[in-house]
Amino acid sequence: MFVNYADQVEVVKLVAGKQVTSKVDIALYDSFAQSDNDAESVTKVVNNPLVSKTVIYTWNFNQALISKAKSVGVCGFLSKTLPAKELVEALIAVHQGKVVVSPAPTGSNPVGGTWPGREEGLSYREGEVIALITQGLSNAEIASAVYLSPNSVKSYIRSAYRKIGVTRRSQAVSWGMRHGFSPTTW
Incomplete structure (x- = not known):
């Protein structure tokens, strides 16, 4: 997804449940199939001194969820339907100190995304x-x-x-x- 933006974005994968062990500018947290204790997981990422900013990457744009995420210090709530260019622009804005919430996706099967199953x-x-x-x-x-x-x-x-x-x-x-x-x- 970020191949054309390698000069702006470096992606480092982290397996779910594993600790961040080196400094990252932005943690892009994939919320797929996370349960209610997800707030605890997100809070751990937000509070990790090695993570400068945390952004939720999701299709779920429930207002209560967005408010909850912002209240624990999440800096962005980005749709998985965003084209790569817009996603990179949003991540750069977050890196510059802005809080970014992209428009909610529409439909039950967002175009361009993939998920287990x-x-x-x-x-x-x-x-x-x-x-x-x-x-x-x-x-x-x-x-x-x-x-x-x-x-x-x-x-x-x-x-x-x-x-x-x-x-x-x-x-x-x-x-x-x-x-x-x-x-x-x-």
Whole structure:
């Protein structure tokens, strides 16, 4: 994504759950399938002395989530649908001290993005729900984490189960583990 911007951006990958061990200007935090304890994870990144600024990279533009992130010191809330040029411009603005919130994406399958499960036919939200099931969350916990009603979560679960060919939660967890839905792969 940043190949054409190598003179402006250097990307260093960090596996989920691992500590930052060297100085970074901006941590681009991917919020895919993070549960409610995600606020704790984000706060740890924000408070890490090796991280100058933290930006959330997401499709979830719930106002409560944005406010919560800003309250712990997040400097940006950027859409995964942003073209590379706009993403780089936003990151540069954050680096210069601005707080940047990009416009919310529209539609259930944002164009240009990818997520675990997309290749298997899952929508972004279905993939996110399966990832949270794989983490062991209940339907109520999933609803709270992704700001949906419990009935909406059940609908996404039914739809995802049909697409991946499972009928029980234990089968969905097993499928998720086999298909890269463990948090360390995001």
